Amino acid sequence: MLTSDMPSEKDIPDVTEAELAVMERVWSTPDVTIRAIADELYPGGGVAHYTTVQKLIERLEAKDFLRRDNSQMAHRFTAIVGREELIGRRLRAMAEKLCGGSMTPLLTSLVESSKLTAKEFDELRELIDKVSRKRKRS
Amino acid sequence: MLTSDMPSEKDIPDVTEAELAVMERVWSTPDVTIRAIADELYPGGGVAHYTTVQKLIERLEAKDFLRRDNSQMAHRFTAIVGREELIGRRLRAMAEKLCGGSMTPLLTSLVESSKLTAKEFDELRELIDKVSRKRKRS
DNA sequence: TGAGCATAAGACGCGGTGTCTTAGGTTGTC
DNA sequence: GACAACCTAAGACACCGCGTCTTATGCTCA
Numbered sequence: 001m002l003t004s005d006m007p008s009e010k011d012i013p014d015v016t017e018a019e020l021a022v023m024e025r026v027w028s029t030p031d032v033t034i035r036a037i038a039d040e041l042y043p044g045g046g047v048a049h050y051t052t053v054q055k056l057i058e059r060l061e062a063k064d065f066l067r068r069d070n071s072q073m074a075h076r077f078t079a080i081v082g083r084e085e086l087i088g089r090r091l092r093a094m095a096e097k098l099c100g101g102s103m104t105p106l107l108t109s110l111v112e113s114s115k116l117t118a119k120e121f122d123e124l125r126e127l128i129d130k131v132s133r134k135r136k137r138s
Numbered sequence: 139m140l141t142s143d144m145p146s147e148k149d150i151p152d153v154t155e156a157e158l159a160v161m162e163r164v165w166s167t168p169d170v171t172i173r174a175i176a177d178e179l180y181p182g183g184g185v186a187h188y189t190t191v192q193k194l195i196e197r198l199e200a201k202d203f204l205r206r207d208n209s210q211m212a213h214r215f216t217a218i219v220g221r222e223e224l225i226g227r228r229l230r231a232m233a234e235k236l237c238g239g240s241m242t243p244l245l246t247s248l249v250e251s252s253k254l255t256a257k258e259f260d261e262l263r264e265l266i267d268k269v270s271r272k273r274k275r276s
Numbered sequence: 277t278g279a280g281c282a283t284a285a286g287a288c289g290c291g292g293t294g295t296c297t298t299a300g301g302t303t304g305t306c
Numbered sequence: 307g308a309c310a311a312c313c314t315a316a317g318a319c320a321c322c323g324c325g326t327c328t329t330a331t332g333c334t335c336a
Contacts, residue, residue, distance in 0.1 A: 002156035002179060002190075002294070018140035018325060020235065035281085041140060047281095048327050052140075054283075055326080073282060073333065087236055087247050094232075097158065098225055103252030106225055107245075111265050114273070115226035120241050121270045125263065127249050132259040140325070156294060172313085186296050192314075193295080211302065211313060 008096060012089055013063040022056045026066055027083060031076040146234060150227055151201040160194045164204055165221055169214040 015023060025037045034053050042049035057077060060066050069076040081089075091103065099105040110116060116124065153161060163175045172191050180187035195215060198204050207214040229244055237243045254262065 002159045004155070016324060017142070017235075021140045034283090050282095051284095051328085052326055055285095058284085059324095070283095075283080083236065084243070084247065087232075087243055088251060090232055090236070091244065091247055091251070094225070094228055097155075098221065098228075103248055104254065104258065106229065107248050107252060107262060108265060109222035109225040110229055111262070111269055113220075113222040113226040114269065115223075115230060116241065118270070118273065120245070121266060121273075123242060124245050124249075125266050125270075127245055128259060128263055128266070131249050132254075132256065135259075136256070154293060188313095189297085189315095190295055193316095196315085197293095208314095213314080 008101075012093065013065070014089065014093070015060065015063070015065060015086070018052075019056050019060055019065075022053060022060065023065060023079065023081075023086075026060075026077055026079045031069070031078060033074045033076060035074065150231065151203070152227065152231070153198065153201070153203060153224070156190075157194050157198055157203075160191060160198065161203060161217065161219075161221075161224075164198075164215055164217045169207070169216060171212045171214060173212065 021041060022037055025040060026032055029036060034050065034057060037057075038045060038050045038053040041053065057066070061068055061077075065079070065081045067078045067080050069078065091106065095101055095103045095106055099109075111121075111124070159179060160175055163178060164170055167174060172188065172195060175195075176183060176188045176191040179191060195204070199206055203219045204215045204217050207216070229241070233239055233241045233244055
């Protein structure tokens with residue numbers, strides 16, 4: 001009863017840890033094959049490891065994270081959801097769970113809780129200046 | 139094998155969804171009791187619901203998210219980890235998993251997608267200055 | 277024709293998580 | 307003192323997500 005499954009967050013798919021490891025290869029290698037991913041994630045792995053990757057790919061495809069090209073016998077895969085998009089989704093989910101849906105408290109909390117290094121502070125300041133300047137022009 | 143449990147992220151505790159619901163009450167009510175939380179989360183709930191909250195509290199205490207005052211028979215609880223701190227932890231963990239530890243992509247996404255008004259931009263800038271000034275003094 | 281590699285589909289085990297059961301101690305009231 | 311009503315403490319439980327593995331089948335080429 002305490003686990004609220006509102007459609008607002010439930011409908012936007014995320015990836016598990018193993019799926020993310022697969023997506024990393026899909027992002028870095030264009031038209032990657034299952035074999036290539038398996039060889040990289042499980043060096044010297046057997047059939048079981050190969051089909052593990054296959055199952056992960058199958059689930060990622062079901063969640064529309066990647067597209068399959070089956071024109072050749074060994075299928076090729078391309079990312080639909082990029083890293084930036086995934087970051088955005090997770091930030092949004094986080095804002096939903098922790099801040100009533102607003103992204104602003106995420107920023108202010110980060111600043112207030114002193115969880116940023118001096119360097120990151122400077123980066124953030126610069127970023128804000130840039131965006132607010134750009135915002136003004138429109 | 140694909141699930142990497144490096145101590146960098148594993149050692150920093152997080153809360154589950156039900157635990158978060160409890161923390162919300164701990165944050166909002168000073169010196170809250172289990173009874174008060176249970177009555178709010180499970181209106182008209184029985185013994186089972188009460189002990190559910192109790193178990194969640196026990197786990198939160200084990201993770202040092204709250205402190206127990208057992209001077210009275212009905213124990214009182216106070217938050218150790220605040221919402222801001224929790225947000226910071228989750229953002230850090232996210233940077234770790236998705237950006238190799240760098241916060242920059244997260245900050246970029248946050249600033250761009252949090253539709254800040256000009257006024258909020260100024261407020262945030264001010265906040266950053268204040269905190270970074272305080273930082274320098276120590 | 278058989279070896280090698282691909283896909284497809286299902287089953288499995290483990291661990292996390294929310295929940296519940298049970299036992300026992302303290303307080304207040306008749 | 308006895309009893310009800312509250313509290314704590316500790317463990318067990320069921321469900322489910324997730325990573326993994328098994329098995330069956332098909333295509334390609336020496």
